[in-house]
Amino acid sequence: MKRENYYKLLFEKYGSKEEVYAELINLEAILNLPKATELFLSDIHGADGAFDYILRTGAGNLKEKIVATFASVWDFEKVNEFTLLVAYPELFLQEMTEKKTNTWQKETILDLICLLKFCASKYTRSKVRKSLPKEFAYIIEELLYMEGAAEEKENYYEQILERVITLQQGEIFIVALSLSIQRLVIDHLHIVGDVYDRGSGAHKIMNRLEKFHSVDFQWGNHDILWLGARVGSSCSMITLLRIAARYKYLLDLEEAYGINLRPLYLFAEKNYKTNPRFTPKATEKNAQEIENDELLEKVHQALAIIQFKLEGQIIQRRKEFQMDDRLLLEKIDFDRQTITLEDESYSIESFPRATIDPQDIYALSAEEKYVLDSLTTSFQNSEPLKRHVHFLLEKGAMYQVYNGQLLFHGCIPLLENGDFASFTLEGHSYEGKALLDAFEHYIRQSARNIDIHDDFATDLIWYCWCGEKSPLFGRKKMTTFERYFIPDKLTHKEMENPYFSLRDEEETCKKILEEFGLFDQNARIINGHTPVKVRKGETPTRANGKLFIIDGGMSRAYQKTTGIAGYSLLNNSYGFQIVTHQPFKSIEEIFEQRKDPTTVKNMIDGKFKRRLIKDTTIGKEIQEQIDDLLELLGYLEIAEE
Numbered sequence: 120m121k122r123e124n125y126y127k128l129l130f131e132k133y134g135s136k137e138e139v140y141a142e143l144i145n146l147e148a149i150l151n152l153p154k155a156t157e158l159f160l161s162d163i164h165g166a167d168g169a170f171d172y173i174l175r176t177g178a179g180n181l182k183e184k185i186v187a188t189f190a191s192v193w194d195f196e197k198v199n200e201f202t203l204l205v206a207y208p209e210l211f212l213q214e215m216t217e218k219k220t221n222t223w224q225k226e227t228i229l230d231l232i233c234l235l236k237f238c239a240s241k242y243t244r245s246k247v248r249k250s251l252p253k254e255f256a257y258i259i260e261e262l263l264y265m266e267g268a269a270e271e272k273e274n275y276y277e278q279i280l281e282r283v284i285t286l287q288q289g290e291i292f293i294v295a296l297s298l299s300i301q302r303l304v305i306d307h308l309h310i311v312g313d314v315y316d317r318g319s320g321a322h323k324i325m326n327r328l329e330k331f332h333s334v335d336f337q338w339g340n341h342d343i344l345w346l347g348a349r350v351g352s353s354c355s356m357i358t359l360l361r362i363a364a365r366y367k368y369l370l371d372l373e374e375a376y377g378i379n380l381r382p383l384y385l386f387a388e389k390n391y392k393t394n395p396r397f398t399p400k401a402t403e404k405n406a407q408e409i410e411n412d413e414l415l416e417k418v419h420q421a422l423a424i425i426q427f428k429l430e431g432q433i434i435q436r437r438k439e440f441q442m443d444d445r446l447l448l449e450k451i452d453f454d455r456q457t458i459t460l461e462d463e464s465y466s467i468e469s470f471p472r473a474t475i476d477p478q479d480i481y482a483l484s485a486e487e488k489y490v491l492d493s494l495t496t497s498f499q500n501s502e503p504l505k506r507h508v509h510f511l512l513e514k515g516a517m518y519q520v521y522n523g524q525l526l527f528h529g530c531i532p533l534l535e536n537g538d539f540a541s542f543t544l545e546g547h548s549y550e551g552k553a554l555l556d557a558f559e560h561y562i563r564q565s566a567r568n569i570d571i572h573d574d575f576a577t578d579l580i581w582y583c584w585c586g587e588k589s590p591l592f593g594r595k596k597m598t599t600f601e602r603y604f605i606p607d608k609l610t611h612k613e614m615e616n617p618y619f620s621l622r623d624e625e626e627t628c629k630k631i632l633e634e635f636g637l638f639d640q641n642a643r644i645i646n647g648h649t650p651v652k653v654r655k656g657e658t659p660t661r662a663n664g665k666l667f668i669i670d671g672g673m674s675r676a677y678q679k680t681t682g683i684a685g686y687s688l689l690n691n692s693y694g695f696q697i698v699t700h701q702p703f704k705s706i707e708e709i710f711e712q713r714k715d716p717t718t719v720k721n722m723i724d725g726k727f728k729r730r731l732i733k734d735t736t737i738g739k740e741i742q743e744q745i746d747d748l749l750e751l752l753g754y755l756e757i758a759e760e
């Protein structure tokens with residue numbers, strides 16, 4: 120478009136020169152406000168309750184704000200009580216045993232207004248307005264910004280509150296105020312991968328993310344399985360189903376995504392026997408569940424075998440993946456019940472050989488094909504999955520550079536000596552940032568053609584899940600087969616890419632940051648994917664503070680290894696804060712304990728200078744708008760002459 124036409128269009132948006140001035144002043148004011156709070160979360164793994172809890176409490180930030188507002192007058196007990204009220208207002212009101220007298224309501228509303236005022240102080244009025252519930256926006260604004268003498272104000276407040284309460288709106292008002300506070304406590308959310316798998320609530324998390332006011336997403340290896348399932352990667356789809364069987368929430372997928380599992384269940388019931396190696400992971404059992412387990416064992420096996428066959432097919436047609444050592448089924452000696460891996464023979468146990476055709480080991484049987492087709496149809500017709508994958512494509516990426524930080528889920532593949540490891544895709548060799556960009560390019564290409572199921576791009580989605588050079592995975596191989604069938608635990612080890620030890624060194628982190636154009640000394644890497652084993656003395660801060668690992672560790676099954684639930688990260692205008700989470704069992708337990716066990720630790724960056732919006736990614740965009748408006752004014756002046 121010609122510059123002149125652009126100015127005309129821009130001017131039409133404002134209508135008058137005065138409006139342009141007003142917008143300029145507004146934008147310049149925004150640039151000088153303190154930077155808003157970001158929350159970084161990762162590895163949520165279907166734990167929707169824990170996720171909901173973290174969002175409602177702003178990962179401990181809500182309590183921090185309450186302490187800052189009322190510290191001089193309230194004790195811990197009162198702070199905890201109020202945190203609970205703001206985080207779960209509906210439930211709090213419902214559970215309250217004392218009478219909710221008019222005085223109590225009035226006091227609570229005034230306290231909430233006070234807190235809201237504090238939380239809103241670093242935002243523009245227009246932004247605060249957008250965060251308020253429509254029905255109460257006017258009243259709340261009156262209460263927030265009322266000018267005048269103390270006495271006048273008090274009378275005015277008194278009158279408004281009296282009215283709200285006599286109209287029976289007190290409780291609704293309390294809920295509305297609490298939700299607005301929640302909304303302002305976290306301004307932007309970063310999901311550093313792995314919302315999906317190992318827990319049954321991923322769809323609820325995705326529903327919530329779709330509506331979240333400001334969010335970005337770095338794909339994790341588990342999310343990529345779901346994206347793959349939607350866009351035609353059969354092997355990704357079967358793998359996520361196998362994991363769902365392993366963690367015992369397979370049936371929930373019928374309701375969550377409308378997946379028809381009947382053909383799969385019928386096939387498994389007919390072709391498989393029970394096999395304790397495939398008993399789903401679960402903690403407590405009742406009689407009905409035991410019966411269910413038997414069926415699930417069969418389904419779980421059926422899925423594992425289809426997965427190994429499909430993997431074999433991909434590895435055979437994609438020599439460039441260099442995964443021939445993972446062509447496992449052909450390495451089995453069925454009569455001797457052994458497998459040969461890297462010239463070593465290992466015994467295998469309970470391998471269900473009945474559905475393997477010795478003449479064509481990786482071929483699916485007609486029945487398996489039928490099951491696969493019907494599942495594919497189900498996945499590709501699922502409306503919620505379509506929406507969720509659309510969200511992943513729109514808000515998600517392989518990595519993100521935001522406010523001078525580099526975010527990615529897994530790793531940047533490195534060689535032992537710290538150089539970037541290269542990988543060849545369709546004849547081109549890529550490394551470092553270019554490698555991540557290339558993966559992203561192919562993922563998006565595959566997503567444009569969901570009817571093609573075996574092209575290079577779609578196969579590469581599966582590679583992202585478990586390939587050695589996949590930045591989302593970062594391990595030499597995925598030993599799923601070994602863990603199911605080979606008792607020798609030595610074979611279960613998944614060697615990590617050198618990145619995972621080299622990232623502890625400042626030099627490595629600096630090199631990676633520079634590769635992504637980040638030269639500032641305050642630049643940091645924010646990483647997910649690997650649980651921080653607190654029990655073994657590991658910490659989430661590495662490389663002299665250049666890198667944070669924030670595996671939220673919300674997957675219950677993994678809490679044994681970590682010793683806590685996990686870590687997340689906050690970043691406000693003063694710098695980073697590391698948040699330590701305790702295992703979340705239920706809201707009931709939180710209400711019983713009446714306290715938020717989350718702890719927040721400040722990591723003030725070197726010099727104590729508050730970061731303003733002008734120093735952020737959004738600030739750069741606002742500056743561009745300002746520059747445009749200034750140019751527009753210049754243009755208008757010339758036009759007037």
Ligand SMILES: O=P(O)(O)OC[C@H]1O[C@](O)(COP(=O)(O)O)[C@@H](O)[C@@H]1O
Pocket residue numbers: 313317340341594597598599613648
């Ligand atoms: O414990 P499970 O569910 O069998 O999963 C183990 C597999 O998951 C992985 O850890 C990948 O998942 P993460 O991205 O959560 O680490 C594989 O490396 C491993 O083979």
Ligand SMILES: [Mn+2]
Pocket residue numbers: 313339340341528591648649
């Ligand atoms: Mn991961």
